[in-house]
Amino acid sequence: MKIYIVTDNEGVSGVSSASYISPAFNRPDLIAHANKLLADEINACVEGCSRAGATEIIVRDGHGSGQNVTRAMIDPRADLISGATPGELLADLDGSDGLILLGYHAKAGTPGAVCEHTMSSLTWQNLWINGKLTGEIGICAYIAGEHGVPVIMVSGDDKTCAEASEWLPGAVTCQVKKGFSCNGARIPAPGKNLELIAAKAEEAVRKAHRCPLLKAAQPVTFRLELVSRQQVPVNPAYRHLDARTWELQAESVEKAFFFNS
Numbered sequence: 001m002k003i004y005i006v007t008d009n010e011g012v013s014g015v016s017s018a019s020y021i022s023p024a025f026n027r028p029d030l031i032a033h034a035n036k037l038l039a040d041e042i043n044a045c046v047e048g049c050s051r052a053g054a055t056e057i058i059v060r061d062g063h064g065s066g067q068n069v070t071r072a073m074i075d076p077r078a079d080l081i082s083g084a085t086p087g088e089l090l091a092d093l094d095g096s097d098g099l100i101l102l103g104y105h106a107k108a109g110t111p112g113a114v115c116e117h118t119m120s121s122l123t124w125q126n127l128w129i130n131g132k133l134t135g136e137i138g139i140c141a142y143i144a145g146e147h148g149v150p151v152i153m154v155s156g157d158d159k160t161c162a163e164a165s166e167w168l169p170g171a172v173t174c175q176v177k178k179g180f181s182c183n184g185a186r187i188p189a190p191g192k193n194l195e196l197i198a199a200k201a202e203e204a205v206r207k208a209h210r211c212p213l214l215k216a217a218q219p220v221t222f223r224l225e226l227v228s229r230q231q232v233p234v235n236p237a238y239r240h241l242d243a244r245t246w247e248l249q250a251e252s253v254e255k256a257f258f259f260n261s
């Protein structure tokens with residue numbers, strides 16, 4: 001059984017603000033701390049997957065440039081995908097029995113959600129896929145669905161779990177903190193998150209065969225509202241709706257997503 005884990009840093013239990021995940025805030029101490037916490041959560045997740053019978057586990061380091069953990073930090077039962085994978089959000093996903101979104105966050109604009117955003121807090125205001133306001137949980141689940149892989153578990157704050165329940169009623173949710181704002185959280189004692197993640201991952205992998213795929217109707221309409229004016233691309237495939245908003249159609253969410261990059 002093959003399980004694929006893609007990570008983000010915003011939804012890790014000890015992370016309460018952007019200072020923990022972005023070099024822009026000049027707190028390398030917090031970033032190093034957050035990356036260690038991320039590694040611990042990855043290893044707890046690998047442990048849970050292994051208990052449930054996973055024989056091949058891939059961890060995709062998914063935040064920023066994909067170099068938040070080192071190979072040495074990760075359980076040897078998993079392979080680590082680190083760094084850039086051009087044109088692929090989830091390289092080597094094909095053939096997986098389930099995808100786990102570990103350390104995820106709620107979509108841009110979610111009240112009380114830690115580090116809420118969709119892809120880029122600096123440039124993306126809102127994304128709609130086929131008319132539905134969509135965050136990174138939805139993007140990943142649609143792309144995984146196009147590869148025949150269900151999302152079986154999502155971890156993060158309470159708002160992340162609520163969004164996951166709405167989008168993916170068959171997936172296991174794992175709340176590792178409570179959000180108060182974009183930059184504030186209530187964080188349980190160290191270790192509680194790891195026990196919970198291992199138990200939830202085990203449960204999710206055991207139920208993976210019953211988890212439905214999320215499929216977007218094709219062709220896919222991808223509408224992006226940017227934060228600022230004057231960022232709208234000049235590619236003729238884009239239909240400009242106003243100075244901050246453009247739309248395109250593509251045959252899949254994956255193709256639409258990479259049109260933009």
Ligand SMILES: [Zn+2]
Pocket residue numbers: 008009010062063064
């Ligand atoms: Zn991130």
